[in-house]
Amino acid sequence: MESEELRNVGLKVTTPRLKILSFLESAKEKHMTAETIYRKLVDSGEVIGLATVYRALTQFEAAGLITRHHFEGGQTFFELERGPHHDHIVCIRCGRVEEFYDKMIEERQREIAEKLGFTLSDHAMTLYGECSGGCPAAKP
């Protein structure tokens, strides 16, 4: 239950937070901007404020429920933190986002950080390219 999730991370269970969380869990798109999340909620008849969406997303991130990605173009995308860690590859033509995980790279990153005298706490790795085959061309 989503209420449990919120309680578990120490957040009050409120209607807007539940709306956002269950929307994220049911959405087909796994990576969305705050604006998109807000718009889709409003379009589906919900009454919610943009500020509330931003606030909730920030809290969810702090609680580890979601992750924030800074893809190219300066846009910020949010994604439910489900399952194991992974990185992303995004199509520069159609914007499609695929996920992947590579143990070797993960290990190597840790070694590199250590060699440079850093204690690794996080990383962002995004590949960019063109997806061949069924790339539905450009996003409008």
Next chain:
Amino acid sequence: MESEELRNVGLKVTTPRLKILSFLESAKEKHMTAETIYRKLVDSGEVIGLATVYRALTQFEAAGLITRHHFEGGQTFFELERGPHHDHIVCIRCGRVEEFYDKMIEERQREIAEKLGFTLSDHAMTLYGECSGGCPAAKP
């Protein structure tokens, strides 16, 4: 000569562009925001507009002279494209940026992209951690 560089990439050689380019080449900091570049130029007595800095940086990037990085916090940093490709590790406490290159990771990325049906054209990889030892604490 910087004039050559501009001419080579098909840009008119203008005073502001020369100022920005030579400033980037002489600066100690290798990674700076547009605002920082503007401020340092103005502080050193130059007459230049912020809009011009943004315009020039965008053109330089399109021409391959510089690279744009989206580090955490939403801030955009620019860096002269000198020498071979490399990635970054930034200290989450003091903001220090170190560079590194790892052949194994580069190769692996290409393999991964291919396996997923993408033609890799670019990638962004930034590690975040705390630099031990002489980390001058927080940035002001």
Next chain:
DNA sequence: CTTGCACATGAGAATCGTTATCATATATAT
């Protein structure tokens, strides 16, 4: 060396994404 003209510039307005403010509403402990 002039001159013309396309292109570049600087100042400020406009825009975009995000955060702060504040009066009102609501979740939770009692």
Next chain:
DNA sequence: ATATATATGATAACGATTCTCATGTGCAAG
């Protein structure tokens, strides 16, 4: 059921970036 701390939504404020437009300038042709 009630008190109280916290959350909400509307809107203002904000910082970063881009746009507008009147003026200035690189550079190629004469």
